[in-house]
Amino acid sequence: MGASMVFHQEARAERGFPLKTERAEMKFVELPDVLLNGKPERLAHAVRVRDERNAIVMPGTVNGRSAVVNYLRDARGQVREVWILSPQEAAIPLKPVPTTLRPAPSADATASYAN
Numbered sequence: 001m002g003a004s005m006v007f008h009q010e011a012r013a014e015r016g017f018p019l020k021t022e023r024a025e026m027k028f029v030e031l032p033d034v035l036l037n038g039k040p041e042r043l044a045h046a047v048r049v050r051d052e053r054n055a056i057v058m059p060g061t062v063n064g065r066s067a068v069v070n071y072l073r074d075a076r077g078q079v080r081e082v083w084i085l086s087p088q089e090a091a092i093p094l095k096p097v098p099t100t101l102r103p104a105p106s107a108d109a110t111a112s113y114a115n
Contacts, residue, residue, distance in 0.1 A: 015054055017070050017083065023094050026082065027066040031059050034079065036071075044078040052086040070094070 027035040032043040043059065051057050068090040074080040 015083065015089065017094075018072060018081075021070045021072055021083075021094060023068065023070050023085075025066065026069040026071070028059070028062045028064060031063060036079070042078050043082075044074050044076070044080040047078075047080055047082065049082045049084070051084050052089075054083075 024036040034041050034043055047059055049057050049059050067084045070083040071079050072081040
C-alpha cells in the first residue's frame with residue numbers, strides 16, 4: 001500500500017452531526033429496545049446505526065453493547081439515527097442548538113407605519 005493510502009487515526013476528519021442531535025449512554029438491550037441513560041426507549045423500525053468509524057452496522061450486531069452515542073429522534077419520538085462515539089468524540093461536548101429568535105422591530109420602523 002502506498003504512503004498516500006495510509007490513514008492515521010489522528011488525521012481522520014471530525015464527524016459532523018445534525019443540529020438536533022442528542023447525546024446519551026445507550027445500552028442495546030434486545031432490539032428494538034434500548035436504554036438511554038437508563039430509561040427504556042425504542043428504536044425506529046428503519047434505524048440507522050453507525051459505528052466509531054462511521055460505517056453503517058446492522059443493529060443486531062450491537063445487542064448487549066453499551067456506548068456513548070449521539071442520536072436523533074423521528075416525528076414519533078423514536079430513535080431513528082445512532083452514532084456510536086469514540087472515546088475522543090465522547091469527550092467533546094455537543095454544541096448547543098442555536099435558537100433563532102426574530103429581532104423585535106425597532107421604534108423607527110414602527111413609527112413609519114403610523115403615518
